[in-house]
Amino acid sequence: MSNLRVDGARLWSTLMETAAFGRTAKGGLCRLALSPEDAAVRRWFVEACEAIGCAVTIDQLGNIFARRTGSDPDLPPIAIGSHLDTQPTGGRFDGILGVLAGLEVLRTLEDADVVTRHPLEVVNWTNEEGARFAPAMLCAGVFAGAFDLDYALSREDRNGVSFAAALAESGFDGTAPVGGRPLAAHFELHIEQGPVLEAEGLEIGVVSGVQGIRWFDVEIAGLACHAGTMPMKLRRDALQAAARLAVAIDEIGRSDPDTSLSTIGIFEAYPGSRNTVPETIRMSVDLRHPRAEGLDRLEAAFHAAAEEIAAALSVTIEIKPVWSSPPVVFHPEVVGAIDAATAQLGYSRRSIVSGAGHDSVYISRVAPTGMIFVPCEDGISHNETENIMPIEAERGANVLLQAVLQFDSAA
Ligand SMILES: [Zn+2]
CATH class of the missing domain: 3.30.70.360 (Alpha-Beta Plaits)
Structure with a gap:
């Protein structure tokens, strides 16, 4: 299994294909949480997950969980999560890479007929950006008990549209309770959104925590x-x-x-x-x-x-x-699995602290959590010109795959 690799070309083509949902004139994305564009990419994501046999659950905040069964029914799932929503003048990779790399991991396991011990769940957390409904990381926050469900549902956008109304309009007003169930771990692959990895010529950032x-x-x-x-x-x-x-x-x-x-x-x-x-x-x-x-x-x-x-x-x-x-320190076992996977793959790496907030900040309160960073061009993010190279997406997804496999066999 340590020889297993993702299909980098397939991952890149899903990134480019889904970038049609909310594309801006300057080649970026405007996919505000629960907008028609967000609903469209969500439908695409659900279909893609169901096509490889995943069971899809949607909770009362529209968080999407695509579950691939494991061999041990008593084990809680290992989650791979991030977000598909963007800033109003956002890029094609912030958040999106983490969700679609999760899908690519499941597709790779499916192709290779590998069954993990834990179930695996790829998660799209709703409204990470906070651009439409403040605060940011809202629905991962409710999952982790940082905010109440009603607080999230009553948030309003600039036009006075409530989160609850936008959620119903999107068709993603699910019925599953938000949170209250264990995750064995939460892995998140994300672009660095800063210049450090690129400046040092490094391929992977093993994220130790969030400042x-x-x-x-x-x-x-x-x-x-x-x-x-x-x-x-x-x-x-x-x-x-x-x-x-x-x-x-x-x-x-x-x-x-x-x-x-x-x-x-x-x-x-x-x-x-x-x-x-x-x-x-x-x-x-x-x-x-x-x-x-x-x-x-x-x-x-x-x-x-x-x-x-x-x-x-x-x-x-x-x-x-x-x-x-408060500062977040990620879980030593998850960080260790990411570090070991990166070393095994032969990618250059360093330990790095995240300067930005992420869904993993809240999820780390309820599950062992860790993050993988890949470099982005000139450190630019929250910008329509945000860019990465296909090989960078592929390396990040390979680390994600191998780290999840290591954690699955060790935990
Ligand atoms: Zn993000």
């Missing part, structure tokens, strides 16, 4: 006064404090460039008049690190810098936490 994120709103309060009459030494200029804080936050991120990231995405000055010293600055801060203690260290440095600057420039700096997503 944690903390968001803050910052308000700096000084005093508005006349730009022509108030001496510099008497000013309480909120913008000058914000400028120093911006530099400090950048330095905090650069203090450990392999792991730490710090970003100010929003920066607004009031009252916004040419001859008035700014009184108020509102800015956002985004801190990321793969470990909780690392996030604590970044946050402590951020607070210390704010205090020092506030005292030096006679302003007040208020820091309000608005969101926190």
Whole structure:
């Protein structure tokens, strides 16, 4: 079985064939969750799975599970999951590669007449992107108990259409309960969506986990006064404090460039008049690190810098936490199976932390989980030009196949 390989040409042709559902003029995809385009690719996926004898189950959030029977009926399934929905100007591979590579794994096993011990389930998780219904990773989140079913069903898109209404319209309003059943493991193949693997000339990323994120709103309060009459030494200029804080936050991120990231995405000055010293600055801060203690260290440095600057420039700096997503460490057995499979296949690899969220973030709360990354061109994703080479898709799917087989025989 260690000699078994996927059919790379077949995998590529399914990627190209399904890219017709929601294709944009620039060659990308617009396949918002539960849109007619999403419903079309879902019907294609169900048909393809049924054609190789899978039993397809759809739960109350439209998550699709295509199950191939194993030899031991007492074992829970090994899941291979990702998402078929996209950003409004999305690419052809983000999420889609993981689902269609799962299908390719099942097709390969079917062709070779291999029966695994565990049942295998290829999963399409609904609304991973969060582009139509916020938040992202919504339905994997409900499966894992992070959100309630009713919370998901009541989400509304920009036009006031509820998730429940869109789901019914799509025809994928299934009846199976969401979650509440064991998975032996969850494997997800995904494009890296960043530049690291390509820059290092590596073929596979063995994902060790997903970095944690903390968001803050910052308000700096000084005093508005006349730009022509108030001496510099008497000013309480909120913008000058914000400028120093911006530099400090950048330095905090650069203090450990392999792991730490710090970003100010929003920066607004009031009252916004040419001859008035700014009184108020509102800015956002985004801190990321793969470990909780690392996030604590970044946050402590951020607070210390704010205090020092506030005292030096006679302003007040208020820091309000608005969101926190804890770091995820993937399961050693699943990560180990992926690493061993990659080594056995002879692909170059490195351990890598995911910078983006994925369905696997939530599923890791209820099942041993791991992810495989393949490089994408220039690290570009969430973009219509998102691109990978056929050989990269094939390598990722081979790792997926062999890792699942290793886990199946070892677990
Ligand atoms: Zn994705």
